[in-house]
Amino acid sequence: MTTSSPVPRAGDADPDRLKALLERAATGRDSQAWSDLWTELYHNGSLDVAHPMVLRTLADMAAADKADTAPSALHLAGALLAKADQRYETRSLRHEYASEVARLLDAANRWRQVAANRNDYCYLVEAVLHLEGDIPWAEDLIWGVVSEEYEIECPDADGCASMWVILGERGFFSTAEDYALSDNVETFPLHPADPRTLDGLGRRLYDLALADGHEEVARALTYAFGEATCPECEQRFSVVGQVVACST
Numbered sequence: 001m002t003t004s005s006p007v008p009r010a011g012d013a014d015p016d017r018l019k020a021l022l023e024r025a026a027t028g029r030d031s032q033a034w035s036d037l038w039t040e041l042y043h044n045g046s047l048d049v050a051h052p053m054v055l056r057t058l059a060d061m062a063a064a065d066k067a068d069t070a071p072s073a074l075h076l077a078g079a080l081l082a083k084a085d086q087r088y089e090t091r092s093l094r095h096e097y098a099s100e101v102a103r104l105l106d107a108a109n110r111w112r113q114v115a116a117n118r119n120d121y122c123y124l125v126e127a128v129l130h131l132e133g134d135i136p137w138a139e140d141l142i143w144g145v146v147s148e149e150y151e152i153e154c155p156d157a158d159g160c161a162s163m164w165v166i167l168g169e170r171g172f173f174s175t176a177e178d179y180a181l182s183d184n185v186e187t188f189p190l191h192p193a194d195p196r197t198l199d200g201l202g203r204r205l206y207d208l209a210l211a212d213g214h215e216e217v218a219r220a221l222t223y224a225f226g227e228a229t230c231p232e233c234e235q236r237f238s239v240v241g242q243v244v245a246c247s248t
Contacts, residue, residue: 050096137244225239
């Protein structure tokens with residue numbers, strides 16, 4: 001195992017509660033247990049992410065052939081690692097649990113290839129990116145594909161308001177108005193990236209989505225990696241560029 005500087009430990013961690021929550025989640029019949037794990041590990045930090053039970057147990061769940069627990073375990077594990085990178089300002093947790101991270105990443109790629117549900121597939125892609133650890137804004141990128149909207153700022157900070165970039169059933173456009181309450185809003189069409197010109201992460205995710213049979217996700221990604229128009233100043237800008245800018 002790779003040695004590294006110690007990972008900070010939460011002083012008020014409750015190992016008994018943590019064990020009970022993980023055991024309940026592992027049954028696949030207790031959705032509240034997953035909600036509580038997200039709350040206490042990810043949002044509140046009242047339980048210890050670095051406790052040996054966490055990543056090892058989630059890796060065991062992910063490796064098991066149980067569709068009712070593996071994707072949930074992968075989504076949580078990836079989010080916890082990404083959050084730990086930011087919280088501790090070090091990758092020590094990844095190094096300390098390198099074997100568990102490798103198992104989780106292998107499982108995430110296996111489950112990604114067989115996920116039929118669109119949103120489940122997106123969350124598994126997010127887990128892959130989080131487990132790899134190179135895209136700290138993966139949650140923000142994937143959330144927009146799942147929710148079919150991004151709320152971002154214009155790159156020109158000279159008084160432009162927040163806007164929505166919509167990519168989904170309502171269409172593909174940008175607007176500064178509350179499009180959910182009225183159909184009579186001013187919109188500007190998005191400009192999708194030509195799949196042939198995609199490179200880097202955009203190319204990789206687009207190709208994965210097509211290979212995995214998720215053409216709708218692939219199409220949404222061309223808009224996420226394309227351009228939008230600010231409704232206020234009418235400047236065109238990179239959607240993913242602003243997703244990154246607004247996430248930092």
